[in-house]
Amino acid sequence: MFVLKSASPRRKQILSDLGFTLLIQPEHIDETQRNNEPALSYLERMVHSKLGNQFEPNNVYLAADTIVVYKKEILHKPIDEEDAMRILKLLSGNIHSVYSGAAIQHSKGTHFFYEETEIQFWDWKEEEIRDYIKRCHPYDKAGSYGIQDGKGPVKIWRGSYTNVMGFPLRSFLARHELWIRSWEESIMRIN
Numbered sequence: 001m002f003v004l005k006s007a008s009p010r011r012k013q014i015l016s017d018l019g020f021t022l023l024i025q026p027e028h029i030d031e032t033q034r035n036n037e038p039a040l041s042y043l044e045r046m047v048h049s050k051l052g053n054q055f056e057p058n059n060v061y062l063a064a065d066t067i068v069v070y071k072k073e074i075l076h077k078p079i080d081e082e083d084a085m086r087i088l089k090l091l092s093g094n095i096h097s098v099y100s101g102a103a104i105q106h107s108k109g110t111h112f113f114y115e116e117t118e119i120q121f122w123d124w125k126e127e128e129i130r131d132y133i134k135r136c137h138p139y140d141k142a143g144s145y146g147i148q149d150g151k152g153p154v155k156i157w158r159g160s161y162t163n164v165m166g167f168p169l170r171s172f173l174a175r176h177e178l179w180i181r182s183w184e185e186s187i188m189r190i191n
Contacts, residue, residue, distance in 0.1 A: 005050045005063040010148075010165045015062075027052040027063070031076070039069045043101045044112055051105050061105040066166045068143030070096040075143045084133050084144040085126075088153060091143065093123030098143070100168045104175070113175060115168035117159030124153060 004012060007026040015022055029049045033042050043065055050063035068075040070091060078084035101114035124132075132153060138144045147154050147164040154164075162169040 001056075001059045003059050003061045005052060005061055008064070008166050010146075011064055011167045014162055014165065014167045014169060025054075026050075033074060033076075039067060039072065039074050040099065040101075040114070042074060043067050043099055043114060047101045047103045047112060048110070051103055051110070055105065057107040059106070062102060063105075064100060064102040064167055066098065066100040066142050066164075068096060068098050070094065077142055078139055078144045080139075081133055084138055085129060087144040088121075088124070088129045088132070089126070091121045091145075091153065092129065093121060095120045096143070098164045100163045100166055102168055102172060104172075111175060113168060113171040115160050115163040115171050117157055117161075117163045119147075119154055119164065120156040121153045122155045129153075 001023055002015075002020050004015060004022045004024050005027050006012075007024065012022060012024065027050045029046070031046060037045075046065040046067075047063050050065060051061055052063075055061070068091075075087050075090070075096075078087055096119055098117045098119055099114055101112065103110055103112045105111075122128075132138075132145075132149070132151070136146065136149045136152070138146060138149070145153050147157065147161060157164060160168065160170050
């Protein structure tokens with residue numbers, strides 16, 4: 001069984017499009033960033049926390065998280081409209097990075113990987129930002145935006161599109177054959 005430890009509709013869609021049948025079991029965790037915790041350390045800690053403690057050897061577990069980083073500051077999901085406005089004003093016309101990390105856990109161990117995508121925003125006026133927030137309700141998205149949103153703030157990206165949607169697909173596919181073979185071998189030994 002392939003267990004996705006995330007409630008993200010975007011991650012579910014990406015993996016379903018690849019043909020995976022998923023059991024969705026999100027892990028609810030404290031996502032508070034520690035004092036002076038570097039962005040990538042935070043990302044890896046969140047991903048491992050989302051795996052949780054439940055483990056059955058016949059299952060493969062996948063947890064993922066996405067962070068938006070501007071000038072070394074993690075821009076989390078907005079808490080309300082004004083917070084979304086603040087974040088989008090900060091990013092307007094500027095370049096930032098999106099990191100999506102994931103961990104696969106199976107009977108042979110746990111494998112963490114991540115990708116970085118560089119994003120440049122359009123230089124938006126305040127009314128354009130407000131219109132975007134009203135149209136797209138970006139409250140469940142790190143950095144207050146979705147790359148897939150029509151007429152959104154993204155002008156250019158360098159790297160993986162699906163990474164910005166919330167899943168490091170390129171890295172996942174590069175490792176897919178290795179971990180699936182390892183998992184299948186361990187299942188054959190158990191049975």
